[in-house]
Amino acid sequence: MHPLAQRIQQKEERALAKAITLAENNGEDKLELLKSIYPQQKGAHWIGITGSPGAGKSSLVNRLISFLRKKKMTVAVVAVDPTSPFSGGSILGDRVRMADHFTDPGVFIRSMGTRGSLGGLSRSTKETVRLMDAYGFDVILIETVGVGQSELDIMKLADSVAVVLNPGSGDVVQVFKAGIMEIADLFVVNKADMPGVPKLLAEIEAMLDLVKHDSPYRPPVVQTISTENKGLQELWESLLAHREYLEKSGEGKERKLSNLKREVMEVVQHEIYQQVWTNEQKNGFSWLADLESGTTDPYTAAEEILTKRLQPADGKQK
Ligand SMILES: Nc1nc2c(ncn2[C@@H]2O[C@H](COP(=O)(O)OP(=O)(O)O)[C@@H](O)[C@H]2O)c(=O)[nH]1
Ligand SMILES: [Mg+2]
Structure with a gap:
């Protein structure tokens, strides 16, 4: 269990405030925290x-x-x-x-x-x-x-x-x-x-x-x-x-379920974007030069990034 979740369970108000800040700032262990508090x-x-x-x-x-x-x-x-x-x-x-x-x-x-x-x-x-x-x-x-x-x-x-x-x-x-x-x-x-x-x-x-x-x-x-x-x-x-x-x-149940569906998709969207961004940053946005010289266009560049993500060279899903 995430340590903040444990402290929240013990009704420590400062831990609650800290946890909210962590969620707002997208702290690295945010998903761990949210997983811990979900059943609580x-x-x-x-x-x-x-x-x-x-x-x-x-x-x-x-x-x-x-x-x-x-x-x-x-x-x-x-x-x-x-x-x-x-x-x-x-x-x-x-x-x-x-x-x-x-x-x-x-x-x-x-x-x-x-x-x-x-x-x-x-x-x-x-x-x-x-x-x-x-x-x-x-x-x-x-x-x-x-x-x-x-x-x-x-x-x-x-x-x-x-x-x-x-x-x-x-x-x-x-x-x-x-x-x-x-x-x-x-x-x-x-x-x-x-x-x-x-x-x-x-x-x-x-x-x-x-x-x-x-x-x-x-x-x-x-x-x-x-x-x-x-x-x-x-x-x-x-x-x-x-x-x-x-x-x-x-x-009520219906509403909760459709909210959960939306929530899962929101998290997926965010996490994928985050991963792709980090990856492209690591590669120095290699397509930028091609855009500059006019040998590619933004849509082709985006398509290639997505294809790369879905079919990575090593054959493993990222
Ligand atoms: N006459 C009257 N004024 C109210 C009532 N409720 C709020 N106000 C006033 O309306 C203004 C705006 O209120 P506020 O609660 O800040 O509105 P909010 O922007 O919707 O949060 C304040 O000056 C309140 O005092 C009411 O029932 N009657
Ligand atoms: Mg107000």
Whole structure:
């Protein structure tokens, strides 16, 4: 067993932090570490929270942490939101409120470097969540801004995806266009103290009629005012109900399996690229001269590299 995995099993928080860094930096023994922690996972509830910047995701996460701690549950947070107070991009007030949680051993908060996680952001986020799960947190919250393909990929790894919307924001059209509708398991109308709630509710329902009319599960819509601590009980109950649905319907198993498939292919893609890169580097990128002189083209060069990889001269598969 990898030594960090052993220390994670003994609930050493520093080992968890170190392991996440190792995964993010693509340390040489990363696959060994991940192999060790895979069977240690305990089946935490992985919850994705997504929505436009300023929708109130971080405020909700913050309130949800307090809510769950009162229920004696432990919580880990992965913030993949560059504007998140967890990743340092926010106003002072938020940080001060957050400070309560930093000293609580039942809470672990980690922000992902959005610039250049070497293995890709969605892959390192997934690995981080697995490490947290192996440590034994009951709930893992993943906060992301709901834009872009990598954000969508990140959301797909959650058991339950909550999409946070605000009244009067025109968010619904954006959500629809971005393809988030299909992966939403729950809608949170946050800032329900602001005008325009009935209109937003009607828009969401109309969209659900369109997209989910023949689906066995219709995402519920929950209203919250995170600044006043309102709606959290309902939010939590809806998340639990969704988890129960995943278990009873078998959809949870299905999702996990298709995620695992994607994960394996991601690792293969990365490892092959890594091997080829190292190999070509060793050979001094021998085809570069031919490209320069015009005796080959990029596509032929790439094809030759691949052929070499698939049929190495010594007859052995690399
Ligand atoms: N009026 C009102 N303001 C809120 C509510 N929730 C969050 N906010 C405010 O909205 C702003 C953005 O919140 P934040 O949690 O940082 O949003 P994020 O970018 O989605 O993480 C902050 O100033 C919050 O205080 C709410 O329910 N009602
Ligand atoms: Mg935020």
